[in-house]
Amino acid sequence: MNIQISRRDALLGSGALIVSFALADSLTGVHAQGAAKPLALTEVDSFLAIDKTGKVTVYSGKVDLGTGITTALRQIVAEELDVPMNRVDLVQGDTLLTPDQGKTWASVTIQVGGMQLRQAAAAARQALLAEAAKKLGTDNLTVADGIITAGGRKKVSYAELIGDKSFSIKLDPKQPVKEKSPKDYKIVGKSTPRVDIPDKVTGRFTYMQDFRVPGMLHGRVVRPPAIGAKLEKVDESAAKKIPGVVRIVREGDFLAVVANNEWDAIRGADALKVTWSKSETLPDQAKLWEHVRATKVVKEDATSNVGNVAEALAKEGAKVRKATYDFAIHTHGSIGPSCAIADFKDGKLTSWSASQATHDLRKQLALMLGLSLDNVRCIYLEGSGCYGRNGHEDAAADAALLAKVIGNPVRVQWSRADEHGWDPKGPPTLVDLQASTDAAGNVTAWDSIFYIPQAGPELNVALVAADLAGMPTSKVSFPGNIFQLSAIPYKFPNVRTVCRRLETTPLRPSWIRTPGRMQNTYANECFIDELAAAVGMDPLEFRLKYLDPADKRGIEVLERLAALAKWDKRPSPKKGAAGNVVKGRGISYTKYELVRTYVGAVAEVEVDRSTGRITVPRFYITHDCGQIINPDGLKSQIEGNVIQTVSRTLIEELKFDRSQVTSLDWASYPILTFPQVPDIVMELIDRPNEKPWGAGEPAAAVIPSAISNAVFDAIGVRLRSIPYTPAKVLAAMQAT
Amino acid sequence: MAIKSLTVNGKRVPVTYNDPQMPLLYVLRNEFGLHGPRFGCGLGQCGACTVHIDGAAVRSCITPLSTVDVNKKIVTLEGLGTPEKPHRVQKAFIEEQAVQCGYCINGMIMESVAFLAKNKKPTEAQIKDALANNLCRCGTHARIVRAVKRASA
Numbered sequence: 001m002n003i004q005i006s007r008r009d010a011l012l013g014s015g016a017l018i019v020s021f022a023l024a025d026s027l028t029g030v031h032a033q034g035a036a037k038p039l040a041l042t043e044v045d046s047f048l049a050i051d052k053t054g055k056v057t058v059y060s061g062k063v064d065l066g067t068g069i070t071t072a073l074r075q076i077v078a079e080e081l082d083v084p085m086n087r088v089d090l091v092q093g094d095t096l097l098t099p100d101q102g103k104t105w106a107s108v109t110i111q112v113g114g115m116q117l118r119q120a121a122a123a124a125r126q127a128l129l130a131e132a133a134k135k136l137g138t139d140n141l142t143v144a145d146g147i148i149t150a151g152g153r154k155k156v157s158y159a160e161l162i163g164d165k166s167f168s169i170k171l172d173p174k175q176p177v178k179e180k181s182p183k184d185y186k187i188v189g190k191s192t193p194r195v196d197i198p199d200k201v202t203g204r205f206t207y208m209q210d211f212r213v214p215g216m217l218h219g220r221v222v223r224p225p226a227i228g229a230k231l232e233k234v235d236e237s238a239a240k241k242i243p244g245v246v247r248i249v250r251e252g253d254f255l256a257v258v259a260n261n262e263w264d265a266i267r268g269a270d271a272l273k274v275t276w277s278k279s280e281t282l283p284d285q286a287k288l289w290e291h292v293r294a295t296k297v298v299k300e301d302a303t304s305n306v307g308n309v310a311e312a313l314a315k316e317g318a319k320v321r322k323a324t325y326d327f328a329i330h331t332h333g334s335i336g337p338s339c340a341i342a343d344f345k346d347g348k349l350t351s352w353s354a355s356q357a358t359h360d361l362r363k364q365l366a367l368m369l370g371l372s373l374d375n376v377r378c379i380y381l382e383g384s385g386c387y388g389r390n391g392h393e394d395a396a397a398d399a400a401l402l403a404k405v406i407g408n409p410v411r412v413q414w415s416r417a418d419e420h421g422w423d424p425k426g427p428p429t430l431v432d433l434q435a436s437t438d439a440a441g442n443v444t445a446w447d448s449i450f451y452i453p454q455a456g457p458e459l460n461v462a463l464v465a466a467d468l469a470g471m472p473t474s475k476v477s478f479p480g481n482i483f484q485l486s487a488i489p490y491k492f493p494n495v496r497t498v499c500r501r502l503e504t505t506p507l508r509p510s511w512i513r514t515p516g517r518m519q520n521t522y523a524n525e526c527f528i529d530e531l532a533a534a535v536g537m538d539p540l541e542f543r544l545k546y547l548d549p550a551d552k553r554g555i556e557v558l559e560r561l562a563a564l565a566k567w568d569k570r571p572s573p574k575k576g577a578a579g580n581v582v583k584g585r586g587i588s589y590t591k592y593e594l595v596r597t598y599v600g601a602v603a604e605v606e607v608d609r610s611t612g613r614i615t616v617p618r619f620y621i622t623h624d625c626g627q628i629i630n631p632d633g634l635k636s637q638i639e640g641n642v643i644q645t646v647s648r649t650l651i652e653e654l655k656f657d658r659s660q661v662t663s664l665d666w667a668s669y670p671i672l673t674f675p676q677v678p679d680i681v682m683e684l685i686d687r688p689n690e691k692p693w694g695a696g697e698p699a700a701a702v703i704p705s706a707i708s709n710a711v712f713d714a715i716g717v718r719l720r721s722i723p724y725t726p727a728k729v730l731a732a733m734q735a736t
Numbered sequence: 737m738a739i740k741s742l743t744v745n746g747k748r749v750p751v752t753y754n755d756p757q758m759p760l761l762y763v764l765r766n767e768f769g770l771h772g773p774r775f776g777c778g779l780g781q782c783g784a785c786t787v788h789i790d791g792a793a794v795r796s797c798i799t800p801l802s803t804v805d806v807n808k809k810i811v812t813l814e815g816l817g818t819p820e821k822p823h824r825v826q827k828a829f830i831e832e833q834a835v836q837c838g839y840c841i842n843g844m845i846m847e848s849v850a851f852l853a854k855n856k857k858p859t860e861a862q863i864k865d866a867l868a869n870n871l872c873r874c875g876t877h878a879r880i881v882r883a884v885k886r887a888s889a
Contacts, residue, residue: 066837066874193833198819200838201829201845203772203812210771243737243754262766263758335776335784335873336839385837385874416777632833636879640836643875666781666871674864677877 039099044127044167046099047120048077052163054146056081056088061101062113063093064196065356066385067696068633069109071194075629076114079187080121080180082143083158085195093358093380103357105388105511106481107694110629111596114692116171123169123177124162132156182627182688189688191632196382208354208381208392209339213409216341217246219402220265221412222255222272223422224468226279226659227507231255235273242268249405251469256398258406262413280658282506289326292430292451296503299454304487307494312445318436321534325433325523327704327722328653330426331663332512333671336384337419338391342399343409348375353396354383360476361393365400367474368466387513387644389461389477391423397463401471417664424461424510425654427453427479431523435492441535443546445494448527450486450520453509454501455479461510479509482516484593485701488524489554490546507654507661513644514700517593522722525588525705529572530718538569539587539709554591554598557622557685561587561600564683565620572709573716580610584714588702597625597698601642603678603706607714609733612726614711616646621682621699626690634684638699642680645703647672653723741806744768745815748806756802761785763801764812772813772842776871783843783870787812793850813842816849825849828887829880836874843870848884857888 037059038045049057058077064070074088091097093104101113129148133139136150143149146158171177182188199205224231231253239245239257244264249256257268283291313320340353349371355361358378366376383392395412402410414422430451436444453459457475466473483499532542540562547554561567565585574584588601602620607613619642628634651670655663663669704722711729712718717736721728739752744764751767759778764770764787776784778797785797788811789804804810817823822830825848835841844867851858851866858866863884872880 066839068836193830194835196838197830197833197835198822200835201813201826201841202817202819202822203770203814203842204819205838206771207774207839209775210765212769261754261762263762264754267755333873334839335782335837335871336774337776382837384839387873413775416779416781636833636836636876639878640875643877644873647875665779666777667779671871671873672877673869673871674867674877674881675861677864677881680878 037097041099041101041116042171044120044123044169044171047117048124048167050158050162052159054083054087054157054159054163056083058088058090058117059098060090060092060113060117061098061359062109063104063356063380064382065104066382067637068194068630070196071192072110072629072633073114073117074195075187075192076118077121079185080118081125081146083146085187085192087146093355095358095362095378100359103360105356107592107597107697109694109696110692111694114629118179119171119177122179123171124167126177127167127169128158128161131161185688188629189686190630192630194633206381207336208352208383209336209413211341211352211381213341213343216409216411217258217260217406218262218265219256219258219398219410219412220269221398221418222257222269222274223418224253224276226276228279228281229253229276231274232277233275238273239268239271242271247406248272249402251401251405254401254465254468256402258402258410282656282658284658285656288428288506289430291506292428292502297500298503299501301483301499301501302496303483303499304495304497309445309447309494309496312494313434313436313447315436315444317439318444320434320436321530322434323527323530323720325431325526325720327429327519327522329428329507330512330648330652331420331654331669332387332390332423333669334384334386334390334419337414337416338395338423339383339411339413340392340396340399341409341411342396342403344400344403344407347371349377349400349404351376351378351396351400352381353378354381354386354392355396356386356389356392357477361396363476364393364463364474365397368397368463368471369400369404388511388515389424391419393477394422394464397465401465401469420664420669421661422464424508426512426515427505427509429519431520433523433527435527435531437531437535441537443492443531446488446490446492446496448486448497448523450483450499451502452482452499452516453479453505454503455482459504459509461508479511479515482511485517485520485524485590487594489548489591489594490528490543491548492546507656514697517697517701518645518704521588521590521701522704522708525702526708526718526720529586529705529709529712533572533712536571538571540567541569543587543589551591553624554589557598557600557624558589560683560685561602561620561622564622564681565602567602572713574713577714581606581608582714584710584712586706586709586711586713588706588709590698590701592694592698592701596693597623597695599623599698599702601699601702601706603703603710605707605710605714607711607729609715612729612733614650614707614724614729615676616650616678616707618679618681619706621680622685623682623695623699624685624687625693625695625698626687627692628684628686629692631684631686634695635682637695638682639680641697641699642703643672643677645700646678646707649704649707649722650724742804742810743806743808744810745812753801757800759797760787760799760801760804760810761796764796770812770814774839774842776840781871782840783847784840786843786846788846788850791850791853793847813845816845823849825852825884825887828883832879832883832886834876834879834883836876840870840872844872844880848887852884852888860885
C-alpha cells in the first residue's frame with residue numbers, strides 16, 4: 001500500500017496536516033511515514049474522505065463478516081451525503097486507516113458503527129453546504145449526486161469544495177449533528193444489491209485465503225495431540241527430506257514447518273515425528289454437567305431482583321415447579337479454516353487476517369512479540385464467515401511468530417482439524433429454574449441460576465501460539481456479556497435471576513453468534529412455556545399476560561406473529577396426536593438484551609416417535625429492529641440466524657476426551673444440510689423514524705426455545721438438553 | 737521436480753510439482769492463482785473445492801494431481817463466467833442475493849451447474865438432494881435453492 005502524505009490547505013479548518021491515500025497496491029505493507037491519518041472517533045476525517053473526482057471513501061473499523069454490512073454502511077453514508085452508491089468506496093479494519101470502533105460483534109455494527117458514520121457524513125454535508133452557501137451567495141441549496149445547486153442554476157460539486165482536502169471537523173456525541181429526515185430517504189430502506197456478490201460468485205473476490213504477498217512462504221503448524229502437552233522430542237529427518245521444506249520452527253511447545261509451497265509444508269508437518277507428554281486436563285464429557293455444577297464460583301451477579309422470591313416460593317399454597325436446562329459446547333464451524341499472512345521487516349509487523357477486531361489483535365500481537373504498538377499494523381481481509389471469535393486471531397499469531405523468526409512473509413492456512421480442534425468454543429451453559437403459581441394460576445415467583453464462565457481478564461481468549469511458545473498474551477479478549485438475557489421481559493411480582501460466574505470452563509471460551517443470549521433465552525422461554533402448560537394457558541396468551549403493556553412494540557411483534565403463523569389459540573400439548581409422526585407448534589419471544597430488537601418466532605415441527613427424529617419444516621418470524629437500512633440484507637441475516645440455529649439446536653455438540661477435542665471434521669461435528677432446512681416465513685416491521693438496532697444475532701436467540709416448545713406441543717414431552725438428538729428424544733419419551 | 741500439462745478453463749497450462757499425490761486444489765489455487773475453488777476441509781466433506789472435470793462436479797481437495805491429465809477438461813468458477821458476463825447460474829445467484837460470506841458458494845454453483853445439465857427442470861426437493869453434500873454455515877440455503885430454481889426456469 002502506497003501512502004502519500006502531503007500538506008495542503010484544509011477546507012474548513014486551519015491548515016492541518018492532511019493525508020491522502022493511494023490504495024493502489026496493498027501488497028507490500030509499507031507503514032506510513034510521519035503523521036498518520038486521523039483515527040479518533042471525534043473527527044470526521046477519521047471516517048470519511050472525498051477526493052478530487054468526488055469519490056467518497058468510508059473508513060470503517062467495523063468489518064464485513066459476510067453479513068453484507070459493507071453495502072449497508074455505504075448506503076448510510078451515500079444517503080446522508082446525497083451521493084450515488086457507486087461513488088462510495090469502503091476501507092475496513094485497517095489499524096493504520098480505520099478508527100477503532102470496537103470489535104465487530106454483538107449486533108452493533110449498524111446500531112453503533114453505522115450511526116457513527118451517519119454522524120460523520122451529516123457533519124460533512126453540513127460543512128459542505130455552508131461552504132457552498134458562501135461560494136454561491138445563497139443558502140437556498142439542494143444536493144443531488146454530490147452536486148450542490150443554488151436556485152437551479154449555479155452549481156458547485158463536493159469534489160470542487162473538498163477534493164483531497166481534510167474536513168477538520170470535530171464530532172461530539174453529546175451534541176449530535178442534525179441528520180437527514182427519514183422521509184427524504186432514497187437509498188436507506190431500499191434493498192440495494194450487495195456490492196460484493198458479483199465478484200464472489202465468479203471467483204474474482206480476494207478472500208484472506210486467496211491473498212498472496214511476494215516472497216511469501218507457507219507455514220504449517222503442528223498442534224499438540226492434547227491440550228497442555230509439552231513438546232519432548234522432534235525427529236526432523238523425514239520432514240527435512242521433503243523438497244520444498246525450508247525450516248522447522250520450534251519455540252517452546254509451538255512447532256511449525258515452513259516451506260516454499262503449501263503442499264510441501266503440509267507434507268513436512270505430517271513427516272515430523274514428534275513426542276509429546278501426556279496431558280489430561282479436560283473433564284469426562286459424560287459427566288460434563290456435574291463438572292460445571294462443581295466448578296468454583298468466583299462471583300454471583302444478580303441480573304434482576306424484584307420483590308421477595310424466597311418468601312413467594314415458600315408461601316402456603318404456592319405450587320412450585322423446577323427444571324434444569326443445559327446447552328452443549330458448540331464450535332463456530334467456519335467453512336474456510338482460518339488463514340493469515342504476516343510480514344516482519346525492519347522491526348515492523350504487518351498482519352493480514354480476517355480478525356473481527358484488528359485493533360485488539362494489534363495489541364495482542366505487539367505484546368506477544370515484544371513490539372511497540374506503533375510497529376504493528378493489522379489489516380482485515382474478508383474470510384469465511386466466523387460468527388464470533390473463531391481461529392482467525394490464532395492463525396494471525398501463528399503467522400506473526402513465524403514471520404518474525406524466518407524474516408520472510410509467511411502465510412498460515414489452518415487445516416480442518418486445526419479449526420475444529422483449536423478455535424475457541426461456545427462454553428457449556430447450565431440453568432436451574434424454579435417458579436411458583438398460586439391457586440388462580442398466576443405466576444407468583446420466578447427464580448433462576450445460570451452457570452456461566454466468568455468474563456474478564458481472568459478468563460481470557462489467549463492466542464494459541466503465544467500460549468504454546470510461552471510468550472505473553474494480553475487480556476483484551478474475553479467473552480462479552482454472556483449474562484445478557486438471563487433477566488426476563490415478563491413482569492412477575494417476584495423475580496430473581498442470578499449468574500454464577502465460574503472460575504474455569506473446559507475449553508478456551510469464546511463467543512459464537514448470540515453468545516449467552518441464545519442459551520439464556522432458551523432456558524427462559526422454555527420454562528415460560530412450562531408454566532403456561534402447567535396452568536393450562538395458551539403460550540402466546542400467557543406471554544402477553546405478563547409483558548409490560550406499555551411495551552407496545554413487543555406486543556405488536558407477538559400479535560403480528562400470531563396472524564402470520566395463523567396461531568391456533570390453545571394450551572400445549574396438542575390433543576389427540578396419532579401415528580408415529582406428530583406435529584406441533586411452539587412460540588418464543590425476545591426483546592434483545594431487554595433494550596433493543598424485538599423478535600417473535602413460531603416453529604412448526606414434526607417428531608417421529610419411533611425414531612426420535614425431529615424435523616422443522618417451517619419457521620415464522622416477526623422482527624422489529626427499528627429503522628431498516630436494507631430490507632433484503634436484513635432478511636438474509638434473519639434466514640441465517642434461523643437456519644444456523646436449527647442446526648445448533650438439533651444436531652451440534654462438540655465432543656472431547658480427557659485430552660483434546662475429538663470432533664475434528666464434519667463427520668464428527670455434523671451441521672444441518674439442505675434437505676433439513678426449514679421454510680422461513682417472515683414479516684419485517686420497519687420503523688423509519690426509530691433508531692436502527694442490530695439484527696445479526698437477535699433472531700437466533702428465540703430458535704431453540706421455539707423448537708423445544710413445539711416438540712412439547714407435539715409429543716407432550718419436555719426436552720431440556722441441547723442438542724435434541726434422536727437418542728435424547730427417545731430417552732426423554734421413555735422417562736415421561 | 738516434475739512437469740505436466742493440464743487443461744484448465746479451456747487453456748493448456750504447464751504445472752511443475754514435487755509430489756504427484758498433491759491434490760488438484762493446490763495446483764489450481766497456488767500455481768494458477770485461481771480463487772474459485774476453495775479449501776474447506778481437504779476431506780471431500782464440504783464441497784467448497786468443487787470443480788468440473790469433463791463436466792462432472794469433483795472435489796478437487798481429494799483429487800490427486802496424478803489422476804488428472806491434459807485430456808481432461810477442468811473448469812473452475814472463473815471458467816463459467818465473469819461479473820460482466822456471468823453464467824446463468826451465477827446470474828441467478830446474484831439476482832437472488834444468494835451469498836452471505838460466500839466461502840461455500842463456489843461449490844454451490846459448480847455442483848448446481850453440473851446437476852442442471854442432467855436435470856433441467858428439478859423440483860425443490862431434487863435441488864436440496866443434489867446439494868446435500870455441500871455445506872453452508874451462514875444459513876444461505878433457502879436463497880441458494882431459489883437461485884438454482886431460478887436458473888432452471
